[in-house]
Amino acid sequence: MTKQLTPEEIVKSFKDEFKTKIKDTRIEKHIAGTKKNELIHIWMNVDRSVFKNVVKHLMTLEEYPHLAVTSGYDMGKTIKLVYHFSIYFGVRYREISLNITVELPKPNPTIETITDLIPGALITEQEKQEMLGIKVKGIPKDKRVFISDDFPKGIYPWRRDEAGPEKMIRNLHEVKK
Amino acid sequence: MAKGLSKSFKKALWVYHCNTGSCNGCDIEIIAALCPRYDVERFGIKLVGSPRHADALLITGPVTRQMEKKVKRIYEQMPDPKAVICVGNCGNTGDVFYESYNLVGPIDNIIPVDVHVIGCPPRPEAIINAVAKAWVKLETLEAK
Amino acid sequence: MNPEATTKTTYRLPIGPIHPALKEPVAFEFEIDGERIVDVDVSLGHIHRSIEWAGMRRNPIQNLYLAERICGICSYCHPMAFALAVERAAGIEVPERADYLRVIQAELERICSHLLWAGVAAHEIGFDSVLFLTWQIREKALDLTEYLTGNRVTKAITMIGGVRRDITKDMHPMIHETMNYFKDNFEKLRHVYLDDKTFKMRSQGVGILTKEDALKLCACGPTTRASGIKKDVRLDQPYFAFGDLDFDYVTPDVLTGEVNGDVYDRIIVRLLEVKQSIELIEQCLDQMPKGDIVSEPKIAKLLATLKKAKGEGIGRMEAPRGEVFHYVKLDGNEYPYCWKVRAPTYSNILPWMPMLRGEQIADIPIVAASTDPCMSCTNRVAIVDTDKKYELNKEELHRLSVEKTRRLMK
Numbered sequence: 232m233t234k235q236l237t238p239e240e241i242v243k244s245f246k247d248e249f250k251t252k253i254k255d256t257r258i259e260k261h262i263a264g265t266k267k268n269e270l271i272h273i274w275m276n277v278d279r280s281v282f283k284n285v286v287k288h289l290m291t292l293e294e295y296p297h298l299a300v301t302s303g304y305d306m307g308k309t310i311k312l313v314y315h316f317s318i319y320f321g322v323r324y325r326e327i328s329l330n331i332t333v334e335l336p337k338p339n340p341t342i343e344t345i346t347d348l349i350p351g352a353l354i355t356e357q358e359k360q361e362m363l364g365i366k367v368k369g370i371p372k373d374k375r376v377f378i379s380d381d382f383p384k385g386i387y388p389w390r391r392d393e394a395g396p397e398k399m400i401r402n403l404h405e406v407k408k
Numbered sequence: 409m410a411k412g413l414s415k416s417f418k419k420a421l422w423v424y425h426c427n428t429g430s431c432n433g434c435d436i437e438i439i440a441a442l443c444p445r446y447d448v449e450r451f452g453i454k455l456v457g458s459p460r461h462a463d464a465l466l467i468t469g470p471v472t473r474q475m476e477k478k479v480k481r482i483y484e485q486m487p488d489p490k491a492v493i494c495v496g497n498c499g500n501t502g503d504v505f506y507e508s509y510n511l512v513g514p515i516d517n518i519i520p521v522d523v524h525v526i527g528c529p530p531r532p533e534a535i536i537n538a539v540a541k542a543w544v545k546l547e548t549l550e551a552k
Numbered sequence: 553m554n555p556e557a558t559t560k561t562t563y564r565l566p567i568g569p570i571h572p573a574l575k576e577p578v579a580f581e582f583e584i585d586g587e588r589i590v591d592v593d594v595s596l597g598h599i600h601r602s603i604e605w606a607g608m609r610r611n612p613i614q615n616l617y618l619a620e621r622i623c624g625i626c627s628y629c630h631p632m633a634f635a636l637a638v639e640r641a642a643g644i645e646v647p648e649r650a651d652y653l654r655v656i657q658a659e660l661e662r663i664c665s666h667l668l669w670a671g672v673a674a675h676e677i678g679f680d681s682v683l684f685l686t687w688q689i690r691e692k693a694l695d696l697t698e699y700l701t702g703n704r705v706t707k708a709i710t711m712i713g714g715v716r717r718d719i720t721k722d723m724h725p726m727i728h729e730t731m732n733y734f735k736d737n738f739e740k741l742r743h744v745y746l747d748d749k750t751f752k753m754r755s756q757g758v759g760i761l762t763k764e765d766a767l768k769l770c771a772c773g774p775t776t777r778a779s780g781i782k783k784d785v786r787l788d789q790p791y792f793a794f795g796d797l798d799f800d801y802v803t804p805d806v807l808t809g810e811v812n813g814d815v816y817d818r819i820i821v822r823l824l825e826v827k828q829s830i831e832l833i834e835q836c837l838d839q840m841p842k843g844d845i846v847s848e849p850k851i852a853k854l855l856a857t858l859k860k861a862k863g864e865g866i867g868r869m870e871a872p873r874g875e876v877f878h879y880v881k882l883d884g885n886e887y888p889y890c891w892k893v894r895a896p897t898y899s900n901i902l903p904w905m906p907m908l909r910g911e912q913i914a915d916i917p918i919v920a921a922s923t924d925p926c927m928s929c930t931n932r933v934a935i936v937d938t939d940k941k942y943e944l945n946k947e948e949l950h951r952l953s954v955e956k957t958r959r960l961m962k
Contacts, residue, residue, distance in 0.1 A: 261640055265648050265841060268795035272640075272866065295767035297783070299868070299877040299899075302892035315866060315877065317789075321781075324795065326788035328866060351770030351902055355894075377600045378510070379474045388509060388605050396605070399509035403470065403502030429601060433624025433705045436668070440694075443687040472600060504618050507609070508602040529624065529705050 235319055238271050238327060241292065245275065248288055252278040255332075272328045282333050283343045286314075289329070290348060293318035296329075298345075301355045303363045305391045310335045310363055312342065340365040362389045420452030421543050424462035424486070428479055428515070430469030433529035434496035438466060441532040448536055459485040464542050466535075470498040470511045471518055483519045489549040491542035493523045495535060500524050607891040612638050612712060612858050612880075613851060615891065619878075620706050622893065625668060628661045629871035630878070630893065631710040636791060636867030637880040638712050638888075642858055649843040650714035651793040652836050656727075657701070657709055658792070658869070659829040659836075663734070664693045665872035666822045666829075669924045670745065673819065676917040677754050678954035682744055689737050696730045699723070712854060714846025724837060731830050738827060745819050746807075753960045755815035759907040759919035762813060769902045773874025774825065775923045777803050778818040780811035785870040797835050799828055815922040822924075859886050871896055873924050897925045914952040 236244065238258045245253050255276040260269045277285050289296055299315040316329045335342060344367045346352050356367045357376040364387040378388075388396045427435055441448050442455065456462050459482045471479060483492070492515075497503035499515040515521055522545055525538040603622060607615045612634075619630040632654065639646060667690040674682035694704045701707040701717060709716050719727075745751055761771070766779040776783050782801040786794040802824045804810070804817040811817065848854040864881040874896025881890040900923045907919055 259640070263791050264651055264793040264795040266796050268790055270789050270791065274864075297772075298770050299875065300879075300892060300894035302879045302881075302890060304881065304890035313864075313879065315879065317868075320783050320788045323787045324790060326785075328789065328868070330866065349770065350768050351899060353902065354898060382473070382510075388602065396509040396602075400507060401509070401511060401513065403506045403508075403511060403513050431621045431624045431627075433621070433627065436624055436705060440687065440691070443691070444684050445688065445691045470601065474600075498621075504621055505601050505603075505606070507606060509605065510600050510602050528621070531704070 235325060236292065238273055241327070241329075242273060242275070244292070245285065245288065249277075249281050249285065252281045253285075254278075268324055270328075272330065274330045274332070276332045276334070279333055279335060279342060282331075283345065283348075285331065286345050286348055289316060289318070296349070298349050298352050298355070301352075301359060303359050303365075303389065305363065305389060306334075307391070308337055310337060310340050310365060312359065312365070335365060341368055343367070344369040344371075346371055361387070363387050364390065364394060420454065421464060421539065421546070422456045422462050423453055423464045423466055423539065424456055424459045424482070425466045426468075426479065426482055428467060428469040428475040428499070429472040429511070430496060430498055434468040434498075437529045437532050438468075438495065438535055441535050446532045446536060448539070453539060459483075460487065462486055463489070463546060464491045464493060464539065466493050466495055466539075467515055467519075467521075468495045468499055470502050470505045470508075471513065471515060473510050473512055476512050476518060479515075479518055489546050491522045491546050492519060493525065493538050493542050494521045495525045495530060495538070497526055497528045500526060503528060604891050604893060608887055608889070611855060611886045612882075612888060613855060615888070616710055616712070617708065619893070620708060620710075623895065624705050625665055626661070626871045626873065626876065626895070627706050628657055628709070629869050629876045630895075632658070633867040633869040633876045633878040634880065634891075634893075635710050635712045636869065637865040637878045638858070638867075638882070639865070640867065641863040641865030641880050641882050642861035643863070644713050644847055644857070646714055647844045647847055648793070648841045650845050650847075652840045653715045653719060653845060654792045655794060655797070656719065656833050656836050657707070657715070659832045660693065660697060660700075662829045662872045663826055664690055664697065665924075666826050667693065669822060669872075669921075670741070670819075673918065673921050674745075676921045676953055677751065678957040685744070686741065689734070689741070692730055692733055696727065699726055711846050712858070713848050714844070716846070718845050719837075719840075727833065727837065731834060734826070734830055738823075738830075742823055745823060746816075750957060750961050751819075752816065754915075754918060754957060755819060755922075757812070757814055758911060758915050759815045759922055760813045761903050761907050763811075765906045766813070766903060769906075770899050771874075771903045772899050773871070773896050773924075774802075774818055774821045775874065775900050775903060777801065778811075778821045779813035780805070783875075785868050785875050789868065791867075791869065793836065796839065797832055799832060802828060815918060818922045858882070860884060873897060874900060897923075900925065912956070914956040917953045 242256050242258065253275055257274050259272040262269055296316045296318050297320060299317065301315065302313045304311055312333045312335065314331045316331065317326055318329060319325045319327055333342060342365060344356060346356065353371065354376060356370055357374065359365055360367055361375050361378050385394060386396055386399060387394045425438060440446065465482065465486060494500055494515050498505060501514055505511055523538045523542050525534055527534055603618060607618060610618065616631045616634060619634045620627050622630045667686050671683040671686035674686065697707065698704050700719060700723065701709045761775065761779050763779050763781060766776045766781055772783060780803055782803065784801055787801060802821055804820045806824060807820050861882045862884045867878045869876045876896060877894040879892040880888050883889045903923065904920060908916065911919060
């Protein structure tokens, strides 16, 4: 097991490596139970160009980081993706959650795949492609995951602009007159 | 048992179950109805593996786009006389899923329904009651 | 393998979490060589009900009830993880008594779910009487759930900031009675599942998931613990009151001394977890502190606080099947800006590929069922494995599985 760093040391190691490309870092400590044990969540905002190197750097801290899922939302002019990792599992009270946000401009929403580093990321990357309309470069299997193939192309359910699903919404309580 | 059910059943009622996108809550209660606590098998009701052998169809879930064709096909494969029992609030009105881009509406938009069972999920007793009502309907249909 | 020389096989295999009559179509396409599977491919998609999209149009308290209906079997974990995420995003503190009450409900759900799974696994192997035995024991757990919360399946006991119902001293005798019932019957279950020769023949050496594969594919829950990896959110990042309780990771070497990562190990892990849950519930009843059960009992005031809250939060919980993950972003409006749900089966589908390679067709039901897939949580998965194309439906696969058992019993 590699040496376990404190959350401040983890943030410092990322900042030393990537300098200005890491922004808005914060460390949250929540407590639980009567013994008030701490849960640590680290958030950071990462530039798209160094994203894959950030993941590689993460793998030096923990050989097999656990990727839970990636969330994504439409911010108007950009699309934000949040990758939820967690490291240091296996010893009680020690796990730290690391949430990495990447912002993609809407005219060119592309990002590199991390399935060559973490094969378990396949399904979540496919889901983001079909729900938000982003393009993941180098994804091994480019196909739809949750939406059926007869759903119109170009409509992305989580978008809040004209590419959203407004036309496809149906209200089940409607009564035909 | 429901009124109108004759003392000697002409044949055992075979039931086919179809899940069109439900959360499995109703499906668990259907299986619980088979288990020794509620035990519908003593009435001869059993779950079969193919719609061609079934008399009644137990259907759950708000119908998703992908399942619409399959539901219609299952309904067509069942031989007459048949009864359709819609279990759970999702299939009846949509319940919490009343607005969505991937659902095509309550089940009676797609196939005709004979018995509605409400509840989220309905208790096994309610499901057995519904199957008994469907049985009465089938027996009256056959008598014609 | 020459792609033009072989033909494609598509198996339509519905794998429901329960009885095979449950139609949750999972389309499998297998590449087979005789009876053995050479390659497996995965694809998803039929129970997509656009829940995350609907969540962006409802306030957090309405979303609790929507989250409950993501899955009927894990109907406690999803609203709880959502509540955890919202509490952390909005900075709401939960009273200590509520933490302990939440633990009791979570462990009770774990017992119900593992017993349900045990019945399904037995059915897939071909022993229907074991299905009925296990579900009869499970009925006692459902009776207790109904006594404590009011309903058997969808409990609606979560509230942001605590729980909705208390467990008072006069309820304790019923809980102790049910726990004693489980302890008495545990030995019977253990004997049926772990000592029976046919169970062993069908499950040992089948569906092996190596430690490295499980780590790379980010598997979670009993699937990964059965491969020897210590990953359990209750111990790694303790939430609720788990940080105060005394328990440890459950891996198969606790019972047998070795780890193989096959179906038999997964049965061991789940049965041991049932025992662990009984002990945890009893510890909680002994140590429960006094106090409020919810931080803000008036819902209108709670909603007003949530409307002004800004922030993002994550909620992770150890559901019976693995890690449930919710991410919520609030930005000062009535409706959350983003809500992401990730059910445990989402991560446990990719491991099907290495598990099914090299296995016989008749083993597909038991291997897939051993990961305890809950399709409605995941929105369905289809495994596509290319080669000869012909249709085999669930009933046929189940029949093949049962026939193999009969052959082995001779």
